[in-house]
Amino acid sequence: MSPLATSPPVSGTGEGAAHDLLPSPKVETARMVGLYVVSVGVALGVIAVLVLAVGHAPGSVFTALYQGSVATPGALGRTLDDTIPVILVALGTLVAVRAGMFNIGQTGQLVFGAVCAAFIALKVHGPGPLVLILALVCGLAGGAVWAGLAALLYAWRRINVVISTLLLTYVATQVLDYLVSSQRFLEEPSSSPIGALPQSAILPANVDLPHPGAYPSFGVSLGIVIALVIFGAFAVLMARSPWGMRLRMVGANPTAARRFGIRVAAVAGGALVISGALAGLAGSIMLTGEVYRITGGFANTFGNDGLLAALVCRDRPGWLLPVSFVFGVIRSGGNYFLSTGVPDYLALVLRGLLVLALVFPPVYLERREWARRLKAARVLVLRGSRAVAEKGSVS
Amino acid sequence: MSIDGTADLSRIAESTRTPRPSREEGGGIRSSSDVRVELENVTKRFGPVVACRGVSLAVRQGEVHGLLGENGAGKTTLMKVLIGLVPGDGGEVRLGGRPVVVKDPVHAAALGLAMAQQHFSLVERLKVWENVALAHRGKMGRREATRAIGEIGERYGLTADANARVEDLTMGQRQRVELLKCLSLKPGVLILDEPTSVLTKAESRELFSVLRQVVQVDGLAVVLISHKLDEVLEVTDVVTIMRDGSVVAELRTAEADAHRLAKAMVGREVLLQADMAAVGLLDEEAARAASEAPAGSAGTAPTAGTAPSASVPAQPAPALRLVGVSARGPDGRLVLDELSIEVAAGEIVGIAGVDGNGQAAIGEVMSGILSVEAGTIEVAGREVAPRAASLMRAGVAVIPEDRHASGCVLRMSVEENLVAAELDVFRGRTGLLDKKAIRARALELIANFDITCPSPQVPMSALSGGNQQRVVLARELSRDPRVVIAVQPTRGLDVGAIEYVSEQLRAAAANGAGILLVSSELDELVALAHRVAVIHGGRIIGEMTRGRIDVERLGLLMGGRVA
Numbered sequence: 001m002s003p004l005a006t007s008p009p010v011s012g013t014g015e016g017a018a019h020d021l022l023p024s025p026k027v028e029t030a031r032m033v034g035l036y037v038v039s040v041g042v043a044l045g046v047i048a049v050l051v052l053a054v055g056h057a058p059g060s061v062f063t064a065l066y067q068g069s070v071a072t073p074g075a076l077g078r079t080l081d082d083t084i085p086v087i088l089v090a091l092g093t094l095v096a097v098r099a100g101m102f103n104i105g106q107t108g109q110l111v112f113g114a115v116c117a118a119f120i121a122l123k124v125h126g127p128g129p130l131v132l133i134l135a136l137v138c139g140l141a142g143g144a145v146w147a148g149l150a151a152l153l154y155a156w157r158r159i160n161v162v163i164s165t166l167l168l169t170y171v172a173t174q175v176l177d178y179l180v181s182s183q184r185f186l187e188e189p190s191s192s193p194i195g196a197l198p199q200s201a202i203l204p205a206n207v208d209l210p211h212p213g214a215y216p217s218f219g220v221s222l223g224i225v226i227a228l229v230i231f232g233a234f235a236v237l238m239a240r241s242p243w244g245m246r247l248r249m250v251g252a253n254p255t256a257a258r259r260f261g262i263r264v265a266a267v268a269g270g271a272l273v274i275s276g277a278l279a280g281l282a283g284s285i286m287l288t289g290e291v292y293r294i295t296g297g298f299a300n301t302f303g304n305d306g307l308l309a310a311l312v313c314r315d316r317p318g319w320l321l322p323v324s325f326v327f328g329v330i331r332s333g334g335n336y337f338l339s340t341g342v343p344d345y346l347a348l349v350l351r352g353l354l355v356l357a358l359v360f361p362p363v364y365l366e367r368r369e370w371a372r373r374l375k376a377a378r379v380l381v382l383r384g385s386r387a388v389a390e391k392g393s394v395s
Numbered sequence: 396m397s398i399d400g401t402a403d404l405s406r407i408a409e410s411t412r413t414p415r416p417s418r419e420e421g422g423g424i425r426s427s428s429d430v431r432v433e434l435e436n437v438t439k440r441f442g443p444v445v446a447c448r449g450v451s452l453a454v455r456q457g458e459v460h461g462l463l464g465e466n467g468a469g470k471t472t473l474m475k476v477l478i479g480l481v482p483g484d485g486g487e488v489r490l491g492g493r494p495v496v497v498k499d500p501v502h503a504a505a506l507g508l509a510m511a512q513q514h515f516s517l518v519e520r521l522k523v524w525e526n527v528a529l530a531h532r533g534k535m536g537r538r539e540a541t542r543a544i545g546e547i548g549e550r551y552g553l554t555a556d557a558n559a560r561v562e563d564l565t566m567g568q569r570q571r572v573e574l575l576k577c578l579s580l581k582p583g584v585l586i587l588d589e590p591t592s593v594l595t596k597a598e599s600r601e602l603f604s605v606l607r608q609v610v611q612v613d614g615l616a617v618v619l620i621s622h623k624l625d626e627v628l629e630v631t632d633v634v635t636i637m638r639d640g641s642v643v644a645e646l647r648t649a650e651a652d653a654h655r656l657a658k659a660m661v662g663r664e665v666l667l668q669a670d671m672a673a674v675g676l677l678d679e680e681a682a683r684a685a686s687e688a689p690a691g692s693a694g695t696a697p698t699a700g701t702a703p704s705a706s707v708p709a710q711p712a713p714a715l716r717l718v719g720v721s722a723r724g725p726d727g728r729l730v731l732d733e734l735s736i737e738v739a740a741g742e743i744v745g746i747a748g749v750d751g752n753g754q755a756a757i758g759e760v761m762s763g764i765l766s767v768e769a770g771t772i773e774v775a776g777r778e779v780a781p782r783a784a785s786l787m788r789a790g791v792a793v794i795p796e797d798r799h800a801s802g803c804v805l806r807m808s809v810e811e812n813l814v815a816a817e818l819d820v821f822r823g824r825t826g827l828l829d830k831k832a833i834r835a836r837a838l839e840l841i842a843n844f845d846i847t848c849p850s851p852q853v854p855m856s857a858l859s860g861g862n863q864q865r866v867v868l869a870r871e872l873s874r875d876p877r878v879v880i881a882v883q884p885t886r887g888l889d890v891g892a893i894e895y896v897s898e899q900l901r902a903a904a905a906n907g908a909g910i911l912l913v914s915s916e917l918d919e920l921v922a923l924a925h926r927v928a929v930i931h932g933g934r935i936i937g938e939m940t941r942g943r944i945d946v947e948r949l950g951l952l953m954g955g956r957v958a
Contacts (some may be wrong), residue, residue: 240818255764259795
């Protein structure tokens with residue numbers, strides 16, 4: 001007889017439920033939603049105050065945000081284009097985090113991937129679709145290599161991944177700056193005496209990602225399909241494959257994972273490489289589907305957007321698509337701020353506040369949950385040993 | 396020493412330092428004047444569970460007061476209430492006759508109450524002296540701390556290297572540091588929570604002589620929380636027995652005997668062999684074993700221990716054969732030094748030894764997480780590469796020493812932990828995991844191994860220690876292993892769980908597995924093993940069959956003397 005196994009499922013609220021093992025899902029959801037409403041409300045309120053402070057009507061900003069992002073088919077298309085890299089980068093980050101690898105060098109991986117893609121797109125001549133595919137694959141590989149450096153350092157000397165990926169980002173942006181200002185490499189050919197701008201030439205049109213539709217009517221690059229397919233594949237793999245479970249074991253307890261015969265360095269390093277590959281792919285899709293040329297400021301904070309999106313849905317991968325979309329909305333809607341006279345950097349402030357607002361509730365609830373669980377665990381220990389003692393007295 | 400702030404009680408201790416009253420005097424009516432701490436009617440609830448139910452207890456100076464009970468009886472909770480670690484729900488605490496409200500452990504320390512926790516409260520990354528200084532909340536420098544360690548060490552024979560890092564110490568040494576830390580506070584009352592759960596017999600004896608010293612010379616009051624009968628009988632003056640949160644008996648140790656204590660503690664007659672192993676009453680068992688001991692030689696060449704006909708052993712390949720295995724720890728120290736041992740199928744071979752002589756390394760090598768420098772591992776006659784996957788495939792199951800750190804993944808669910816070692820079995824046709832099959836398997840194991848949990852999906856961390864160990868056993872033993880390496884498998888478990896683990900190991904042996912049982916509990920080894928080998932300095936330096944165990948010789952071997 002095990003008393004716990006036969007105890008009724010938890011349903012109560014308040015005091016009674018606090019001591020049971022699992023919180024009621026309904027109560028949990030309601031609390032979570034309530035907290036989100038409050039914290040997002042506070043973030044929007046702060047933005048409204050800031051807009052007022054710079055002398056504009058808060059309403060106009062929210063209108064601009066709406067109109068610039070989803071109000072018209074064209075705007076929606078742009079928003080989706082801006083969502084693609086965020087999905088890919090965030091997805092990779094989640095994979096790495098599962099394995100306990102805190103990759104924060106997405107920007108570097110994205111940049112290096114884009115550089116590789118740009119080389120192929122500009123220097124390889126051949127049938128357009130073939131070159132395009134080659135460029136995307138090389139972009140993916142470039143990102144993988146860039147993250148792979150950090151993975152190697154980790155496997156070799158357990159160099160902290162946070163530090164190596166971050167520092168490699170600086171290296172990548174320097175490499176990019178050099179390449180786009182050197183005629184031998186990627187700089188736009190120019191005969192002007194003052195030299196060219198530090199940017200590459202425009203990609204040949206035949207290697208662009210197909211982009212059905214164009215502003216002002218609805219249009220989005222084929223990258224959205226790539227991103228969604230990859231997202232779906234990883235969602236299934238992470239939830240249901242042995243690899244997904246190994247990934248979690250490695251992240252949660254590497255020593256136990258080793259005992260279970262898992263090659264920890266390979267799994268963890270692999271997750272980091274995958275993360276870099278997806279960032280690299282994101283960079284090449286941006287290049288071939290939206291920007292069409294590589295410049296010094298190419299990354300345009302997309303790497304950080306992905307990192308932040310992953311932060312928001314660290315423990316709820318199902319949110320990844322909507323959260324990425326929200327980031328797309330803020331980006332494309334933020335471009336509209338200027339039309340209302342509001343400085344567009346307020347869009348960045350808005351993004352930062354929204355991230356805080358979205359990250360706060362789960363962290364807050366988690367902390368409470370831990371305190372509660374600690375209590376519940378004590379109860380369980382007591383109950384469990386009693387159960388054993390009782391069982392013993394029966395036999 | 397300039398340790399201030401340990402006001403009240405330590406001063407009382409100084410001023411009233413009197414010789415400990417002899418048992419004859421104390422046996423009758425004891426005066427209440429020497430009562431150091433009194434708990435009256437203390438109650439503590441955790442939600443619906445009552446951990447302590449109106450418990451009253453008086454601890455006198457110059458006395459070791461045993462607090463006996465199974466895990467979950469409320470002993471530790473009671474003491475945590477006393478030192479202010481958890482707030483009580485009712486009742487009164489009196490120190491030297493005056494009611495006090497102990498706010499927190501710091502306050503308790505100031506009042507002269509010091510508690511050595513079962514799971515040490517040491518900072519592993521810091522050095523020994525730093526840990527001691529921490530107990531004084533920064534009011535103690537390096538020189539003072541080192542001196543305090545030296546003085547206490549000399550006074551009580553409690554030596555420790557002040558400059559060693561705690562993470563490099565064995566469990567026994569850490570226990571010493573924990574005790575040093577408490578004593579450096581000059582407490583009037585010293586509370587020890589299951590101090591011997593990680594100690595060997597010899598280390599325990601050492602500890603007890605320190606305790607004697609502490610009560611006799613310094614007149615401290617000591618509370619010893621324990622579930623081991625023999626140590627309670629050996630070291631305490633008075634014993635209070637708790638069961639289910641209540642005091643069920645209090646008696647002079649001199650008037651107690653093991654059977655009476657065991658009955659009061661468990662609430663039934665203790666008869667099972669494993670129970671006896673747990674509480675250290677194995678004379679009958681050992682005698683029986685001696686009469687039916689296999690005729691194999693007690694010394695050098697081990698034969699199949701269970702073979703009934705000792706005349707011509709068929710000599711099949713042993714389930715496990717280690718030949719000259721050497722391995723180094725992370726610090727470069729040689730932890731296994733050409734260790735060789737054989738375990739026949741169906742045989743349980745015990746490894747005894749003082750903690751830190753390579754026991755943990757055996758488990759690590761056999762799970763493939765410590766690389767082997769030299770030597771070979773053979774399973775059923777075939778050499779196996781010392782890698783986790785190869786060892787697992789060859790049928791080696793390991794019940795590791797520290798189930799939290801490496802036996803399970805606390806953040807993952809019970810069912811995931813149950814199947815973690817054989818994920819490939821649950822790969823469906825698509826290559827994805829078959830969740831239904833995993834669930835079914837988990838429910839089967841939960842039933843077979845009697846794991847108490849609300850659902851297979853709750854996180855491992857929600858289970859009690861005994862149930863976590865059942866999950867580990869279920870995962871390892873359900874794979875029909877050829878070889879089982881069990882390292883300290885009953886450490887920290889209560890009688891019921893110990894009994895269970897012992898039964899499971901016996902059953903596995905009966906099914907033909909060769910079992911290597913590494914334990915610092917001699918009683919456990921004697922109860923379970925057909926042969927006991929002694930490890931010292933990473934090598935086997937002697938062995939004997941169960942029936943011929945000579946405790947003195949064993950002691951010598953464990954001390955590193957080849958006898």
